[in-house]
Structures are given as C-alpha cells and as structure tokens.
Amino acid sequence: MKKTNFTLISPEHRRYLRKKRRSALLVWLLRAGLLALLLGLWELTADVGWTDPFLSSSPSRIAAAVAGLYADGTLFYHIGTTLWETLAGFALSTLLGCGIALALWWSDTLRAVLEPYLVVLNALPKIALGPLIIIWFGTGSTAILFMTVLVGLIVAVLHMLTAFLSTDKNKVLLLRSMGATKLQILTKLVVPASAPSFISMLKVNVGMAWIGSVMGEYIVSRAGLGYLIVYGGQVFKLDLVMASTVLLCILAAGMYFLVALLEKFLVKDTDR
Amino acid sequence: MKREILRFSEVSYRYHTPQGETAAVEGLTFSVEEGSFVAVIGPSGCGKSTLLSLAAGLMKPSSGKVERTGRCGYMLQRDELFPWRTVEKNLFLPLEVRGDRTKESRERARELAVKYGLGDFLGSYPSRLSGGMRQRAALIRTLVTEPDLLLLDEPFSALDYQTRLKVTSDVAAILRGEKKTALMITHDISEAVSLADRVLVLSRRPARVIASHDLDFEEDDPLKRREHPAFSRWFEVLWKELNA
Structure with missing residues (x-):
C-alpha cells in the first residue's frame, strides 16, 4: 500500500x-x-x-516565569533533575517489572504464593510510604527514584504477567508438540507475542513515572519541577506553579510521543 | 505386513479436577501402519483430542501403553502461524526448536514451499495469505522436520466450505505425495470418508473403539471420492454407528 x-x-x-x-x-x-x-x-x-492574574496567572506571566528561571540559570537544572528521576525510575520499574513478571510466569508456585502480596501492593497508595522513604533514603534524588520505581513497578508486573499468561494455548501446544523446552516457548512465543502489551505497558508506565517523580518531589526534594510547584504554592508564586505545570505537560507529552514512535517501529513488521 | 508407526494397547486416561476424576478414554486399542491415513471420528467431547495428545506424547496414559516409532508432527484446527514471523521464518520454527541449523534443512523447507505453491510468499507475513494458503503453510511447517507420523486435529474445521474442499484436496495430495502416515481426528464423517484409508469410530466418553473400517476406494482424490457411489454408502454406515 x-x-x-x-x-x-x-x-x-x-x-x-x-x-x-x-x-x-x-x-x-x-x-x-x-x-x-x-x-x-x-x-x-x-x-x-x-x-485576578495573581491567582489564575496568565500566559505572558507564565512565559516570564520560565524566562526568569532561564535567566537565573536554574531552568535546566530543575528540568534535568525531574527528567533524570523520571527516566531512571521508568527504566528501572520497566526492567524490574518485566523480570519479575517473567519469574512469575515461569513458576506457578511462586505466582500462587506472591499473588496476595501483589494485590495488596497494587492497592496500597504508595504515597503512604513517604515518611518511611525519607527515613530510609534521605531527602535526595535516591528517595524520589525509589518512589518512582515503587509507583510503576507493580503496574508493570501485573500488566506483563497478564500478557504472558494470555499467550495462545494452542500455540503453546504446537511448540510443545515440536519438542520445545520451556525456555524456547518463552523466547520464541511468549515474549514476541507480548510485544503489543509491552508497548501499552510502557504508555501506562510513562504516566506512572511522572506521578512517582512529582509525588516524590512533593514530599522530599530540594530541586525539580515538582519541588518548584510545591515551593511556588507555599510562597504564593502561582506563575511559577503554572510555569512548572506547563513544562511538565510538555515533557510528559514528549516522552509519550517517543513511546508511540517505538510502537510504530516495533509493530510495523507484523502487518506489511 | 507393514511396519506399525503407532500402537495403543489398552490405553486409559483420566482427567483430575478438584471436583473429581473423569475418564476420557478407556481401554483404547488400535494401531496405525506406515503409509496409511487413519481417521478417527466420534461424538463431540468424546476425548478425541486426548487421544492425539497421548499419541504425541504430550500426556502420559493413566494405564496401558502408547508406542510410537519416530517423530511426529502436529497440525491443529487453526494454522497457528506466528504473525510476527514471515512465512519462511514460520516454516523454520520447528527446525529452530530442534536446534537444526543446517542449510540443507532450510533448503528443504523452501523447496516444499515452492513445490506446494507458497514460493512467492516466503517473504510475506501470514496476514497476507488466504485461509487455504495459511493452512497449507501450517502443513508444510509440520513436514519440514520429516515426521514419521502426522497428527491432524480437525485441521479443516475452521475453514469455510469452499476453502475446506480445496484444502482437503491439497492436503491429501501433499500427504500422498510425500508418502506420509497420518492420524486425523474429526467429527465430520464426510471428511473422514473422503480422506482416509481406515476409519475408527469412537464411542461416547469414555472413548473406546467401537468399529474399524477399511475403506475400499480405488480413488485417492477427496473430490472424486465424494462423487463415488461408495461414498454415501460409507457415510450412512458411519452415521448409524456414531448415532447408535
């Protein structure tokens, strides 16, 4: 075509x-x-x-706030901090999530044992662990990274596990009839068949990573866009709050766009 | 006396669920000789698929013995081609599973594809193939490892009527051409009569063999068989036995 x-x-x-x-x-x-x-x-x-622009700001005041951040040289520092926390958290939760999902797919016993734990962890509002995280990891980026991984991890595990387990039973039967080992069934069937689910998991996890990093910055940080929002709110600089929110929108949209690009690249092969 | 490829001796199989156990097959005895095409018909849910899984060695019988010489290839209701692999890569799948990386095997797979009209589609993805071609590709995939016995699990039931007649005819030609031994289960009497040398009739669950017929057609082509006077005679015999 x-x-x-x-x-x-x-x-x-x-x-x-x-x-x-x-x-x-x-x-x-x-x-x-x-x-x-x-x-x-x-x-x-x-x-x-x-x-009242003091309460609801205005586009020109938002632009001025961004320009101000740029002028005092902190704009890219804050963006960089949040971006790093988000990307690192996203990558870690995705990798760990897929790894754990694979282990759970592999062992029925492990899955049966861990199922209630997963359900509870999934339902638990991660922000409840905020104080614990501060005490364990201090108030730096490590704490925020931990929060980001925590928010994304369980979602990634459950999403991928569902995908792995919904592999077509007849295709498994076919491979078994060829004498395939469990590892071959995994690599030749389960993993490639889960590619579309992997992409949809990434899309969900992009959102989760931003929730995690911004939430983390709300509770502990000294830098980042989430920190700017909290700080701006405390000192009633609503222009700063709005400006940071706009920057977050742009960054999150950009990251989602990259995942969508990856999707085009990954699934174009199947229907040519 | 021809060599027996598969032999079931007093085979029973019971499914276990928390609700209890169910006997799927009981005291099943039959054999499949080299080069023959055996069709197994039975009422739906009588344990036909269990029989194939037992023959393939995917399940162990609860009692009795299943003996098989050589390899077997399994063909399912749907083609189960992997959509993310090209037709060629789909045909290589059983070779990859067996760890067979020789050029000769791959070449043989390609030759089979060319011989049976898929040569132009080796580089295409299955989504580009018609239902009949996909099922032919699935059959070739089972043939690339040169199995001694083919196990066919209602291989035509997912196709529409027109395609089904055509594919049945193709499959018969391919199997006779490659001199393959086949065991096919089906609930379709006319399919069994148009393809097989021998038809086994199974009872309701637990399945046992209630009749075995050697079909005396001099014609191998399924379409011609359907026009043969003996066709309706066999159909009637089997129909009565199935519904007895």
Whole structure:
C-alpha cells in the first residue's frame, strides 16, 4: 500500500486523497486555533481585569516565569533533575517489572504464593510510604527514584504477567508438540507475542513515572519541577506553579510521543 | 505386513479436577501402519483430542501403553502461524526448536514451499495469505522436520466450505505425495470418508473403539471420492454407528 504509482492514479482516487489531506490539515488547524483561542482568552481576561492574574496567572506571566528561571540559570537544572528521576525510575520499574513478571510466569508456585502480596501492593497508595522513604533514603534524588520505581513497578508486573499468561494455548501446544523446552516457548512465543502489551505497558508506565517523580518531589526534594510547584504554592508564586505545570505537560507529552514512535517501529513488521 | 508407526494397547486416561476424576478414554486399542491415513471420528467431547495428545506424547496414559516409532508432527484446527514471523521464518520454527541449523534443512523447507505453491510468499507475513494458503503453510511447517507420523486435529474445521474442499484436496495430495502416515481426528464423517484409508469410530466418553473400517476406494482424490457411489454408502454406515 505504501508504494503509490502516480501515473496510475485515477482522478477519483486523486480527489479522495486530496480530501483526506484536507481534512487532516483542518483538524491540525482547529487544534492550533483552539489552543491560541484559549491562551488569548486567558491573557485577555487577565489584562482586562476579569480575573485576578495573581491567582489564575496568565500566559505572558507564565512565559516570564520560565524566562526568569532561564535567566537565573536554574531552568535546566530543575528540568534535568525531574527528567533524570523520571527516566531512571521508568527504566528501572520497566526492567524490574518485566523480570519479575517473567519469574512469575515461569513458576506457578511462586505466582500462587506472591499473588496476595501483589494485590495488596497494587492497592496500597504508595504515597503512604513517604515518611518511611525519607527515613530510609534521605531527602535526595535516591528517595524520589525509589518512589518512582515503587509507583510503576507493580503496574508493570501485573500488566506483563497478564500478557504472558494470555499467550495462545494452542500455540503453546504446537511448540510443545515440536519438542520445545520451556525456555524456547518463552523466547520464541511468549515474549514476541507480548510485544503489543509491552508497548501499552510502557504508555501506562510513562504516566506512572511522572506521578512517582512529582509525588516524590512533593514530599522530599530540594530541586525539580515538582519541588518548584510545591515551593511556588507555599510562597504564593502561582506563575511559577503554572510555569512548572506547563513544562511538565510538555515533557510528559514528549516522552509519550517517543513511546508511540517505538510502537510504530516495533509493530510495523507484523502487518506489511 | 507393514511396519506399525503407532500402537495403543489398552490405553486409559483420566482427567483430575478438584471436583473429581473423569475418564476420557478407556481401554483404547488400535494401531496405525506406515503409509496409511487413519481417521478417527466420534461424538463431540468424546476425548478425541486426548487421544492425539497421548499419541504425541504430550500426556502420559493413566494405564496401558502408547508406542510410537519416530517423530511426529502436529497440525491443529487453526494454522497457528506466528504473525510476527514471515512465512519462511514460520516454516523454520520447528527446525529452530530442534536446534537444526543446517542449510540443507532450510533448503528443504523452501523447496516444499515452492513445490506446494507458497514460493512467492516466503517473504510475506501470514496476514497476507488466504485461509487455504495459511493452512497449507501450517502443513508444510509440520513436514519440514520429516515426521514419521502426522497428527491432524480437525485441521479443516475452521475453514469455510469452499476453502475446506480445496484444502482437503491439497492436503491429501501433499500427504500422498510425500508418502506420509497420518492420524486425523474429526467429527465430520464426510471428511473422514473422503480422506482416509481406515476409519475408527469412537464411542461416547469414555472413548473406546467401537468399529474399524477399511475403506475400499480405488480413488485417492477427496473430490472424486465424494462423487463415488461408495461414498454415501460409507457415510450412512458411519452415521448409524456414531448415532447408535
């Protein structure tokens, strides 16, 4: 389907393609327009005095806050801190989660023994462990990293375990009839069959990692975007709170986009 | 006297669940000779699949003996091709499992594919193949390790009627061409009559053999068999035995 032979396109098909392109363009224009409209209204209501910019800020004040952070040289320090905690936590919880899920898939006994623990850990609000984490790991990045891993780990384990266990029974039977060992069933069937679930787990875990890192910064940190939000709230610098939130939005969207890109790369092979 | 590839002697198998135990097959005795095509028919849920798992050695009988010489290949209701592998890589799967990395085996797999009309699709993913072609690919996949016995678990039941007639005919031609021994279970009487040299009829659970018929067709092609006068005669005989 990718190869389009331009000499053979019928006028009807060309009209169809043009219509498709136009509607895609229209959607993009409307999206951008909506954003511009909202920002404009926000700015306008603040300027005219319908809203109090001290409480609800305004786009220009947010931009000024970001510029201020940049001017005193702390912008990239805060972004870098949060980004590192998030990415490291994301990577660790993903790796550990897949590893634990594999072990649980491998051993029925282990799975049966650990099941209630997983259920409880999954239901437990991780933030309840905040004070413990401070005492164990201090108030630095390690504590936040731990929090991030904690938030993402159980979700990753449960997601991947479900994927591993839902492998087509008939395909397992087929491999067994070929004389496959358990390790071969794992590598040739269970792991590749779980690729789509792996991607959807990554998408969920991106969100979890940001929750973990920002939550961690709320309780302990001295740096990072979550810290800026808490600090800004305490000293009533709501421009700073808003600016940090906007930065978080951009970073989280960027990371999600990268995962979506990975998905295209990973699943393009199956249906060509 | 031809060599026996598979022999069941007084084989019983019982399933265990917390609710109790169920006898799936009981005192099953039969054998499959080299080069023959044996079809097993029986009422649904009578333990036909258990019989194949026992033959494949995937389950051990509760009592009795299952003897098999050589390797077996298993073909299931659906093709079970791996969608993330190309057709060629799917055909190599049994070789990989056996740790067979020789060029000759891979070449033989490719030759079989070419011989049976999949040559142009070796590099394609299964999603590009029609249902009939997929089932043919599945059969070739079971043939690449040169099994001595093929176990077919209702291999055509997931196909629509037109495709089914065509694929049945293809499979018969391939199996006769490669001189393979096959044991097929099915609930479809006409499929059994159109393909097999011998038909075993199983009873309701626990399954035991209640009849064995040698089919006296001089014709091997399933489509021609369906037009043969003896076809409806056999159909009737088997129908009565199944519903006795």
